[in-house]
Structure formats: structure tokens, C-alpha cells
Amino acid sequence: MTLWAAVDPWLAGPRSAELLFPLLALPVVGLLLAPLLGARGARLLALLNLAAGSVLALACALALVAADAPLIYPLGGWAAPLGVELRLDGPAAVMLVLTAVLLLLIGLHAAWEFSVPAMGRRATLGFWTLLLGVWAGLNGLFLGRDLFNLYVAIEVLTFSAVPMVCLKGHAAQLHAAFRYLLFALLGSALYLLGAGLMLGVHGTLDIAEIRAALDAGGTHPPDIGGHVRAASLAAVALMSTGLLAKTALMPLHLWLPPAHGGAPAPASAVLSALVVKGSFFLLLRLWLDLVPDLPELHVGLLLGGLGVFAILLGNLMALMQARLKLLVAYSTLAQLGYLFLVFPLASGASGGVASTAALVQVVSHALAKASLFLLAGRILTAFGHDRLPALGGFGRDMPLTLLVILLAGLALVGLPPSGGYLVKSLYAAAAAEQGAWWWPSALELGGLLSAAYLARILAIAVGPRAAAEATPAGPGVTAPLRGLVVPALLALGALLLGLLPPALVGVMDVARAGMASSGAVADVMRSALTPSGFWGSAGPVLAVALIVVLLHNAGASAWGRWLACVGHGLTGLEGWLRQWRTAGALLLLILFIQGWTAMG
């Protein structure tokens, strides 16, 4: 009773906005203290910080629901145009909770792997410090409302994420990290240029104020001939292109496979589950909050089209990878494509449903992909490598690991009641209202392709053992079971996401106009677990899986040769896209197309 009375002013009362400040302060203070405490202290500090942060983030979400209005905290008591305000709305609350809880779980999983005896002082200190840095950057991104502060937050995020790639210091990892850093820096330069133009046009960097000025038709400086609008959209195109480079939307993905595939497993999990979502969240803010009339713009078509391209090529490339971690990395590229379907579908009456779908996809993919990367790391540790052809029969050594891989994979494929299913059906509902059948069909095709690579892993896992040279076996059997706890939790979370009570899903609607997530989710889930609904999704998946398993065992048939030929061509194309110059030229091309379509 007294405890409740003590916390009540924060949870439901007038002081609830004060909860936002420690969410920024905790990781930053931790980040500064960690190097002073040394490697062992840094681990403890990071875990304690993340535990406290998870509680705080949950408290923020509760306070937001209680207030039913955005929480706004002016730092130092200075109000918006002059000072910096932290602002929490529904989607940001969901992201805050997801980030804190996921980082805590990954941290708990990594507590043994990233300890001084296992990794050495330097890598251990690096990992735990950078984990706090990533958290600080992400929290800044979710709470910021000012284009320049968002820039600083996203740079903190990048600078923390890049060294995570090369914690072990191999040459290949260092190459990957440098490539990541340089491409991300090009992105930030474009973003900063856009923010500067925005400041020049509107005299403010606050997203809400710019939106208000644009809504008013640019009356603040009189808009003669639509110049203010055109300049603003050019600025948004610049910022958006920069963020696309950081989100690694195909074909701007040259840095992601080597970075996510080469980093230590817990780092890959953080990078893939959360870091790329940070820049996506900012993209969402730009196009949905800052630009008034997305429906009239054809930019949505461009972003959605690139999303479909990513879904198809990413999944196909995942199917053909020879290394498990690279397979998972390409699957991330495909799943990032799902996020971008929100832009063509976010217009009209059903726009809110598309936003819900994108946020659910962020959560669902974060859980499933973190689980998959941690499991890939487990296999890598057990066998000393992750080359799929040489992993034949690993399912017999590590049956539980295989089971959890399949659970997480099914969430990505989108079987009911997983998060993936929810995403597909929500997008389908949004598209049905526009009569745009092609977006959901791309999603279905993507789901089937994911089923194909999952079936390939299964076929390898239960297939014949590879030649004797490949498996030194032994350690695989002794991999401690505690390494399965966190991945299993995450996979189950992703797989059962659709069963969340709709009221809980409604958190993401707070302070958002036009979003009615709980209703939409309830509608979609009603038919999911009926026999016809379930087999409608599961049937094609099973069929594809069967075909893949048969093909896998068929060996060098005529079909096999034909497929190999197509695969060779695709790999060549994708390799060409990943060349630095191609990617750079595509970056400029996408910038011009975005600017051109945005300005009409």
C-alpha cells in the first residue's frame, strides 16, 4: 500500500514524464563508468543497468497507458523550440520495452561467453561497454523529437555498433567493420545535409513544428510556388536515403552480410535484432510524422518496391548460403524488406493497420532473429565452424538446438499464431482496402522461401553425416544446456506473439492518430486458429518444405543442375550489387528517385 503510494505519482500521476530522463541517463552514465570499472565490473554494471532499465521501460509503458497522452519531458525545464524535449508515444514505448528486455536477455546469454577467461580483457570490456552504447543510442532515437538530436543519437548507435563487429579483431571482421562504418557515414552525411536544409527552410528542427508549418501550407514563410514544400521534401529525401543506407535495405546492403555474419553471435543478435531497426524507426517518423500527405507521393511505391526486392533476393540468397550465420544474415535482409511495405500501405483509412503491421514485424523479427543468431553461435562453438555442408547430421548431436531453430524459423515463416503470421495478415488487411493484391502476395512468396531455407537446415540436420574430416564431434554433445534457455524463450515469444491479449497490443496506439491495433489484431487472429485458417497457412509451407527436402536428397539431377545454374546467376548479381561502387551509385540513384518522386 505504502509502496504503491510511493510510486503512484510516477506511474499514474503528474510526475510520470520524469521517468523518461533516467532511460537516457542510465545507459550514458553506465557507458562512461564501464571503462573505469574494468572488464569484470563492466559486465556486472551492464547487466544491472539493463535490469533496472527494463523495469523503467515497463513503468514508462504503464505510465503512458495511464496518461493516454504522450509523455513529454523538457530537459532542464527548457521548452521545445529552444530546449530539447523527450517525448514518448505508443510505438516508442513498445520499442523502449523491446530494446531493454531484449538487450537484458542477450546480455544474460552472453554473460559466460563474454567473460574475461573466455574472451580476454579487451573484448569483454568492449562488448559490455558497447552494449550500453547501443542502448543509449536506441533510447535517444525512440525518445527524440528533434532532427539534430536524432542525428546525434543515431551516430552514437552507429559508433557503438561498428566496433561490435570486430570484437575478435580478425582481418575479415575489421574489413567488415570499416565497410559498415564508411557506408553508414555516407548515410549520416546525407542525413545531416537534409536536417540542415530543413533548418534553413523552417528555422526549426522539431518534427512536430515542421509538420505544423507544412500542414499550414507553409504560411510561416509565405510559400510562393510551392518552394517551401519542395525544399522540405528534398530534405526529407536526403535524410531518408541516408537512413536507408544505415538500415541496409537491399540494394544498399553491401555492409550487412559480412558484418552480421562475422561478428560474435551475441553481437550479431544485437546488430540484427535492434540496431538496424533504430534507423528504420526514424524513417517511419520521417515519412509518417513529418511529411503530411504520403498518399499523394509515389515515394511509398519506391520504398515498397525495394522492400519486395529485398524480400525476394534476400530469401533466395539465404537459401543458397554455405554458412549458417550468413544464411541468418541474409534472412535479416529479407525480413527488413517486410518493414518497408508499410510505406505504400500507410495511406488511406487502413493506414493505421499497416503501421501496426510494421511495428509487430519489428518486434517479431527482433525476437526470432536474436534467437537464431544465438543458436548459430551455439553451433559455431560446438563444432568449431558453421559451414552447412559440413554440419550434416548435427540434429542428432544437438536435437534441442535444432528444435529451437525450427521454432524460431517458423515464426519467421509466419505460421499462426506467430508474429510473422500477424504481420502478413495485417498487411493483407491493409492492402485489401486499397485493392493492392501484389504486396501481400510478395509477403506470401517470401514466407514460402523462408520455409525453403528452414527446410534446407532441417534436411542437413537430420541428413547423413558429412565426411569424417568435418565433424570433430564431441563438444557438440557437451554444449551446456543453459545456452538454450534464452534462445528458447525468444523463439517462443516470437511464435506466440499472436496470442498476446489485444489490450496489450493497444499500447502502441497511445498518442497515435489513426492507429487501432488492438481491434485489427483481434480481427486477424479470430480466423487464425480455425482449422481452415491454420492449414491455409501451414499447407503451402509444408509442401515447399517437402519439395526442398526431396530436392536436397535428389542430388545432381537435371533439376539440381538447372537450379544450380540459376543460383549461380543470382549470386553473381548479388555480388555485383555488393561492390562498393555499385552500392555507391545506387545510393545516389535512390536519392534522386526519392527526391524526384517526392517533389512530383
Added chain:
Amino acid sequence: MTEAQIYGICGAGLVGIGLYGAILGRSALRRLLAFNLVGSGVFLIFGAIARRGGLAGGAASDPVPQALVITGLVVAFAATALAAALLIRLAAVERDEASARGKPEAAGAPSAPVAAPAKSTDPRTEQPATGQSGAGHS
């Protein structure tokens, strides 16, 4: 043509030259320097925006973009330092690996630069397995 316009056009030109260098540059160091050129161009444009008056609208310069440039400079400096550190480290590691490659693993892994963890050849990465199972229940 006003002062601010000249500076703005110069900034745009620098951004263009920098982008050209960053995309077509041959060596990593050149690309890094080219990025710095892009950054300088962007800061010059910020300066031009400040000179134009912005919110103040009068003859005085707008201090907000100037303040932002300072923060931007710090960020760009940190980025360059991080990238340079990566490059130095990369050069050192590659020199080590080149000298070590002399004899043992010539037949080992002629794989693409992406395929990093040639696990069996790296004593440090073997350790987590043994370390973990050892620390498990003791």
C-alpha cells in the same frame, strides 16, 4: 549573388566532390578523406544557412546552425578517429597474418574474405567451448 549563396554553392560543390571520391576512391584512406570533404561541405552549408539569418531574419547571424556545426564537427572527428583506428589495426593484423601465412595453412582456407572464422586455425576462438564447459558446474 549574396555571400550566403556563394558559400552555399561552394558547400554543395564540396559535397559533390566528396561523394565522387567516397564512391569511386580506390583506397580506404582516400574514401575516408572524401567523407571528410562531404562533411566539410555540409558544415559550410550550415554556415551559409546561419549567415542568411534563419529565424532571426535580420542582419545578425542565426546562432543555432553555428552551434549545430560545432556538435557536427565533434561527431565527424569521432567518426574519422574511429575509422582511422580501424584502418591502422587492419594494417597491423594483415601484416601479421601475411607473415604467419608463410608456411602452415597454405592449403587451409582459400575462401572469400567474408568467410572469417576459420575456427580450427585460431586458438583463441577454441577457448569458449572448453572454458564454458569447465565453468559450467564448478
